[in-house]
Every structure is written in C-alpha cells, then in structure tokens.
Amino acid sequence: MSLEVISNSKEMTAWSIRQFGSGHSIGLVPTMGALHRGHLRLVDEAALGSDKVVVSIFVNPTQFGPNEDLEAYPRTLNEDIQALAEQGKAHAVFAPSVREMYPLGVNKTWVFVDQLGDYLCGASRPGHFRGVTTVVARLFAIIQPTKSYFGLKDAQQFFILRRMSIEMSFQVELIGIPTVREVDGLALSSRNRYLNAAEREQAVALSRSVSEAKNLIEHHGETKVEKLIEAMKAELAGITLGVIDYVEIVDGENLQPCKVLTPGMSVLAAIAYKFGKARLIDNSISLVP
Numbered sequence: 530m531s532l533e534v535i536s537n538s539k540e541m542t543a544w545s546i547r548q549f550g551s552g553h554s555i556g557l558v559p560t561m562g563a564l565h566r567g568h569l570r571l572v573d574e575a576a577l578g579s580d581k582v583v584v585s586i587f588v589n590p591t592q593f594g595p596n597e598d599l600e601a602y603p604r605t606l607n608e609d610i611q612a613l614a615e616q617g618k619a620h621a622v623f624a625p626s627v628r629e630m631y632p633l634g635v636n637k638t639w640v641f642v643d644q645l646g647d648y649l650c651g652a653s654r655p656g657h658f659r660g661v662t663t664v665v666a667r668l669f670a671i672i673q674p675t676k677s678y679f680g681l682k683d684a685q686q687f688f689i690l691r692r693m694s695i696e697m698s699f700q701v702e703l704i705g706i707p708t709v710r711e712v713d714g715l716a717l718s719s720r721n722r723y724l725n726a727a728e729r730e731q732a733v734a735l736s737r738s739v740s741e742a743k744n745l746i747e748h749h750g751e752t753k754v755e756k757l758i759e760a761m762k763a764e765l766a767g768i769t770l771g772v773i774d775y776v777e778i779v780d781g782e783n784l785q786p787c788k789v790l791t792p793g794m795s796v797l798a799a800i801a802y803k804f805g806k807a808r809l810i811d812n813s814i815s816l817v818p
C-alpha cells in the first residue's frame with residue numbers, strides 16, 4: 530500500500546475531499562512523531578474503524594512551556610514514515626511545518642476548554658492544553674476526519690478534546706485507546722528515550738502506583754482520596770532519581786479534586802514524575818463499585 534506524505538494543508542484537505550468523493554471514511558491519528566508501539570496501536574485501531582487512515586506528525590510549539598523540551602523533543606520523521614510504511618495500515622502522513630500550521634506567525638486564535646485543565650497537567654504546564662486544543666482543532670479543520678484516535682495515557686487531554694469537539698460541533702467521533710505498556714508496566718512514551726538505565730528501572734513504579742489506586746478503589750472499597758494518594762505515594766517511595774510533579778485523584782467527569790469517592794463515580798488517578806528532563810505521566814481510570 531502506498532503511503533502519501535503531505536506537508537501542505539491545502540493538499541491535505543484536497544486529499545480528504547477525494548476520499549470522501551470515493552465514499553471513504555477517514556480516521557486521524559494525531560501525533561508529535563518519534564513513533565512507538567503506542568502510536569502504532571492507535572493506527573491499528575484507526576484502520577479497523579475507518580477506510581483511510583491519516584497520521585499527523587507535528588511537534589506543536591504552542592503546547593510547550595518556555596522551560597520545556599520543545600527544542601530537544603525527538604524529531605525522527607524518516608524513521609516514522611518507515612515504521613508506518615512497514616506497518617502498512619496508514620494511507621497518508623500529514624507532516625506540516627510550523628509555518629503551515631501557524632501561517633500568520635504569532636498565533637492570535639485559540640480554542641480553550643474551561644475548567645477541565647485546572648488540575649493535573651493543566652496546572653503544572655500552564656497554557657499546555659490551550660496549545661493542544663488549538664492545534665487539534667486546526668487538524669480537524671484541515672483533515673475533516675470521520676473519527677480521531679487518542680491514547681488514554683493522556684487521559685486529561687482526551688477528556689478535554691472530547692469536550693471541545695462536542696461543544697465546537699466538529700463532525701468527528703473521538704475514540705480513546707488504552708495505554709500500551711512495556712512488559713514490566715512502564716507506559717510507552719516518546720520521552721522514555723531520555724531515561725538512563727537506572728532511571729528506566731525506577732520508572733516502572735509509576736505504573737505500579739496508578740494500578741494500586743485502581744486496585745484499592747475497585748477491589749478493596751477504599752473511598753478516601755487521602756488514603757489513596759498516600760498509597761500511590763508509597764509505591765513511588767523507592768524512586769531516588771527523580772521528583773514528583775503531582776500525584777492526584779480527580780473526579781473523572783469534571784476533572785476536579787474530590788475528597789470521598791461515591792458509588793458509580795468514575796475516577797482518574799494520575800501521576801507526573803520528573804527524571805531529569807524526562808517528565809513522565811501515567812494514570813488509571815476506575816469505576817467506584
């Protein structure tokens with residue numbers, strides 16, 4: 530199967546219109562590249578649910594804070610195209626330049642979702658989600674996908690984008706895909722490549738911590754958030770090579786903190802942890818019995 534690589538937004542839109550003209554649906558997988566098995570799983574799902582699959586690869590400057598890793602973020606476009614060609618499920622790669630996505634230079638038009646970004650990554654990365662929603666809105670306008678696939682590793686991002694899409698009346702269905710993990714549990718991430726061997730070994734505690742929260746909520750009847758956070762932090766206690774950014778439990782509906790869990794509630798237990806310049810996140814979503 531041939532994989533078209535498109536960098537111009539008008540050409541991208543024309544490609545989509547041709548697909549619709551032939552009666553095809555389009556599945557979009559937005560990424561920042563440095564593709565790993567987690568991204569490729571989203572592509573697999575997109576191929577199952579849509580006739581044609583587009584993978585966008587764009588390191589979006591407006592979602593990085595001034596002291597974050599925008600410059601250092603891995604850019605591996607040729608390898609990414611190679612990996613997608615080998616997988617054989619994607620039909621087009623949309624890899625625009627910064628100028629293509631921000632054609633007038635300094636950006637003046639933003640899409641912002643209120644409140645859902647107040648805590649977790651929204652609190653520790655001011656402006657991050659405004660950059661994400663703005664660029665994804667633009668990708669939706671250019672590509673006009675029928676469905677779009679996102680990883681639940683970035684659960685807060687998924688909930689924010691879903692809200693945006695409904696409230697902006699984008700004609701696209703958003704689909705959240707469970708986190709793909711290494712054998713020991715570490716969530717796959719483009720930023721894992723920043724870890725040295727010792728940090729990599731310790732980083733597995735993140736997945737243990739979020740799965741312990743899920744276990745306590747779903748199988749041990751724990752409803753006190755304070756106790757849950759204590760248990761999550763206890764799992765992280767053995768890490769000596771990094772610092773906690775946040776360990777939090779929020780209501781899965783509005784992403785606001787809560788003190789006591791009630792039956793039927795969905796709950797997001799989330800962690801961000803910094804190992805040097807690698808800021809890793811993980812989470813679990815539970816349903817309170």
Ligand code: AMP
Binds near residue numbers: 560680682717718
């Ligand atoms: P990124 O390139 O980091 O912006 O990620 C692009 C998409 O891949 C986002 O929807 C992520 O949530 C998703 N993703 C990243 N890592 C994983 C993973 N380990 N499992 C599933 N989805 C992932």
